Amino acid sequence: MESSRVIGDKFVKQIISGVEYCHRNMVVHRDLKPENILLDSKCNVKIADFGLSNIIRDGHFLKTSSGSPNYAAPEVTSGKLYAGPEVDVRSCGGIYTLPSHLSVGARDLIPRMLVVDPLKRITIPEIRQHPWFQAHLPRYLAVPPPDTLQQAKKIDDDILQEVVNMGFDRSQLIESLRNRAQNEATVAYYLLLDNRFRVSSGYLGEEFRETMSWARPREIMTEVLKALQELNVGGKKIGHYNMKRRWSPGYPGQPENVLNPHHISNIHSNGPIIESDAVDAAAAMVVEFESQKQAGAESGAPALDFSN
Known part of the structure; x- marks a missing residue:
């Protein structure tokens, strides 16, 4: 039973961290459900199927009723406007049915994710501050994911040169990065940038080594x-x-x-x-x-x- 509780806690924390990464990159999934939560060979969570996802834009609301009704937030199924992140939080909470092997802390947190009123629903930053989430948090989840918006404000000269070496024009690339344009050059840049935060052993697991080192x-x-x-x-x-x-x-x-x-x-x-x-x-x-x-x-x- 103790082993099941540890594994259950691990899954919840990995899902929350994965969703947080999406939101930091201005992407809302909108279809989080058990069928879209996969496991790799080391039982690490992989969030799949972004077919119904959308881009989060400041000051803009979404209104499409998407996702599975059993896991979608009430504001989505009722056709109301929503920002995005709050509906993913609700869906994350709906994935679980509070099984007995979840710890007391997790059982306290999940109902807060299921609150009907989106304004009163717990947010990802608040989840991160929850005592249960902080307890025994693996180092690879304790390190916040890279903030793409902050990365966009500061262009990395080394990676810029790598992309230029691929045959792209430096001036056009810099302009595209500043305007957050989506093209082959910027995709290459962000892939190289993202790779800097990865480890060579695949998913960030026990083999994780801090990026700063x-x-x-x-x-x-x-x-x-x-x-x-x-x-x-x-x-x-x-x-x-x-x-x-x-x-x-x-x-x-x-x-x-x-x-x-x-x-x-x-x-x-x-x-x-x-x-x-x-x-x-x-x-x-x-x-x-x-x-x-x-x-x-x-x-x-x-x-x-x-x-x-």
Whole structure:
């Protein structure tokens, strides 16, 4: 029974994550039902049959009554207008009949997906925040899927060049990407871009390795710097991929983990760490460490080293 519960929870979380990926890419499925939920050789979920799917457009509503009546949302079968994502959420909840092998958390979540009023129905972001969904969430599902809209705003130079090398015109490709046009060049671009977020072993399962560990050194250090900035960690740059950092638990009058602004130097500066005589030396312990980008010892993958 415990094994059935674990598998049931896995299926629900994978379906929700798959639907979330569709919505992030502005696609609503509109025909989610057991017949369209397939399993691969490793019992991982595959969402199939997008024949009734449609594109989500900001400010536009859909009105086509589509899908199987047994699983379609009430607003769809009644011919009312709907945005899209909310009907997929309802269908996801309708796939299950609350079998006994589902955990208590899942049995609490699914009825919220079946609420008749679409305005009161739980959303995908809210599902992700549900305690049951967060509990024992596999790493490959914890990492949010790539946001195509954000990808479209920032053109990747390396992938752009790969597409140009295929014979496409650079200027026309850039214009098509900015206008979100659909043609052979943009399809090639997004396929290459999407491939960067995949692993070589097929479906993102236990073999998943975080995308960031395979990213370019510059991208890794950029993400590290963003995280350290949010923690108000000061420091100085001593190399392209090597930095000395300083962090303090706090000082009088400020919350813990927040450095005195006088202690924080520009992370892109090559100058020394800025000190301030205005801060009581006994206010808090200061931790100094060094962050360095290096190659992984075993796999050859890029890695980060934090040392005192």
